[in-house]
Amino acid sequence: MKPRLGTLDELPEDYVEELSAMSVTPLWPNLHALLPRGIPERKTRPCLWRYGEVRPYLLRAGELTPMEKAERRVLVFSNPGLGLEKMMATPSIYIGLQLILPGETAPCHRHTPSAVRFVIEGEGGYTTVEGEKCIMNKGDLILTPAGTWHDHGNSGAGPVVWLDALDLMLIYGLEASYAIEGPIQDDNNMADASRTRYRRAGLVPYPSLNAPRPAYPLVRYPWNEVRAALADLAPAQAPGEAVQLAYVNPETGAECLPTLGFSAQMLRPGEEARPPRRSASSVVHVIEGEGQSEIDGETLAWGESDTLAVPTHARVVHRNASNDEPAYLFHVDDAPLQRKIGIYEEFPDA
Ligand code: GTQ
Numbered sequence: 001m002k003p004r005l006g007t008l009d010e011l012p013e014d015y016v017e018e019l020s021a022m023s024v025t026p027l028w029p030n031l032h033a034l035l036p037r038g039i040p041e042r043k044t045r046p047c048l049w050r051y052g053e054v055r056p057y058l059l060r061a062g063e064l065t066p067m068e069k070a071e072r073r074v075l076v077f078s079n080p081g082l083g084l085e086k087m088m089a090t091p092s093i094y095i096g097l098q099l100i101l102p103g104e105t106a107p108c109h110r111h112t113p114s115a116v117r118f119v120i121e122g123e124g125g126y127t128t129v130e131g132e133k134c135i136m137n138k139g140d141l142i143l144t145p146a147g148t149w150h151d152h153g154n155s156g157a158g159p160v161v162w163l164d165a166l167d168l169m170l171i172y173g174l175e176a177s178y179a180i181e182g183p184i185q186d187d188n189n190m191a192d193a194s195r196t197r198y199r200r201a202g203l204v205p206y207p208s209l210n211a212p213r214p215a216y217p218l219v220r221y222p223w224n225e226v227r228a229a230l231a232d233l234a235p236a237q238a239p240g241e242a243v244q245l246a247y248v249n250p251e252t253g254a255e256c257l258p259t260l261g262f263s264a265q266m267l268r269p270g271e272e273a274r275p276p277r278r279s280a281s282s283v284v285h286v287i288e289g290e291g292q293s294e295i296d297g298e299t300l301a302w303g304e305s306d307t308l309a310v311p312t313h314a315r316v317v318h319r320n321a322s323n324d325e326p327a328y329l330f331h332v333d334d335a336p337l338q339r340k341i342g343i344y345e346e347f348p349d350a
Contacts, residue, residue: 005031044090044281044311045081046295051097051120051305058099059159067104074098074164079309087169089309090281092334093260094168099161100125100154108151111179113171114257115150117142118163118285118330119223120305124156129219133187136160139223139287141247141330145216145257146171151184163285163307165332167259192220198250213251221247223287227328230266234326242273244331255336267291267320267327274317277347282333284308284318289327291320313347 008016008029019025033041058075065073074096078084082091089095098117100106102124117127118141125136129150134142144150154160171177190196197205198218208214226245234243244265247256255261261280267273267289284293285307292301294317295310301321302308310316320327338344 005029039313042311042313043081044079044088044309046298046300046311046314047079047081047309048300048302049077049307050303051307052303054097055161058097058161062099062101062159067100067106072096072098072106072164073100077307077309089283089307090311090334092167092170092281092337093283093309093332094164094166095283095307095332096164096166097161098152098164099159100152101159102154102157104154105184106152108149108182108184109179110147110149110182112146112176113166113168114146114259115144115164115166115168116257116260116262116332117144118165120161120163122154122156122158122160124158125152125154125160125162127152128185128187131185131188132190132192132219134192134220136162137223139227139328139330141221141223141226141262143216143219143256145219148216148219149182149185165260165262165283167257167334167337170259170334170337193218194220194222194225201250204251208251213249215249216256217249217251218256226264230264230328231326234266234268239271240274242275243268257336258340259334259337261331261333261336263331263333265318265329265331267318267329269325270320270323272317272319277313277315277349278333278335279312279343279345280333280335280338281312282310282331284310285330285332287328287330289320289325290322291318291327293318 005028061073076087077089077095078087079089082088119136119138127134127142127150129144130148229245230243237243244263247262249256286302286304288304290303292299293308296314300308335344
């Protein structure tokens with residue numbers, strides 16, 4: 001048997017103190033904590049945020065804190081295993097619920113973290129991204145990639161609520177997170193690219209063939225189209241095969257943001273989905289339907305607009321509780337970043 005690694009208190013006190021005075025520390029007492037054998041240490045806990053529970057507090061924030069005092073009126077989903085002050089749903093994924101009331105605007109800025117919005121409720125909301133006005137209907141995905149100007153507004157009659165997903169804490173952890181403020185943008189008076197230049201998969205504007213592909217050609221992915229695409233995919237997938245579509249850059253086919261990945265999944269009536277164990281952490285948001293997820297043995301029962309955290313390497317089962325209606329899930333994961341740095345893995349053992 002290999003000997004256990006030496007601990008700090010096995011070392012002479014003066015040795016440790018003198019190292020500390022030089023800002024130096026021995027590796028071996030922490031080596032196995034930093035590089036656990038076989039599977040990472042996960043502090044992230046499987047957990048569920050119920051929309052019905054949090055929503056009243058978000059609306060209350062609308063009364064308590066005017067936009068001028070909030071800039072972004074957001075309640076952040078903080079994984080209890082990581083500590084509330086960390087504002088991490090998982091180590092890489094920041095998730096918030098943002099509220100904007102009728103007539104309000106959230107000022108324009110751009111920042112080094114990338115963000116997306118996934119719309120939960122309300123009519124008349126919009127986000128303008130680099131001059132492109134994106135209407136916000138329930139289930140729409142809107143990208144505001146790193147460095148892009150964005151402001152939000154609500155020209156409707158009731159509250160508009162969406163889920164924010166950002167790589168904020170990754171970028172903050174790199175000590176590279178900052179923002180610049182700007183004036184509210186004029187919009188270009190055009191329908192967004194999902195309704196003009198990138199109307200459907202497999203077609204791109206002709207000049208694209210002879211030019212460098214734009215980094216972010218499409219910033220709005222309308223839910224009505226994604227939902228219809230899932231409905232058409234469903235009969236083509238055998239039982240046990242996931243009915244799941246990834247949101248990608250229509251010019252390159254690559255993930256639409258550098259760090260975080262997005263996909264939508266239909267759970268057919270009565271379906272139980274058993275994805276492989278994955279090295280990526282994720283957040284799952286319920287677009288429609290009711291069911292349960294088993295995450296590392298913990299069963300969490302969900303309904304519409306609820307949100308779940310899935311740790312890295314977790315064993316996962318998602319069940320649609322209805323035998324008549326499909327359920328729809330929106331997934332955020334950090335697989336794009338993990339793939340880029342060469343650590344993404346899937347373990348078929350599930
Ligand atoms: O809407 O731009 O949840 O800058 C956190 C930071 C939302 C936003 C957040 C942000 C935004």
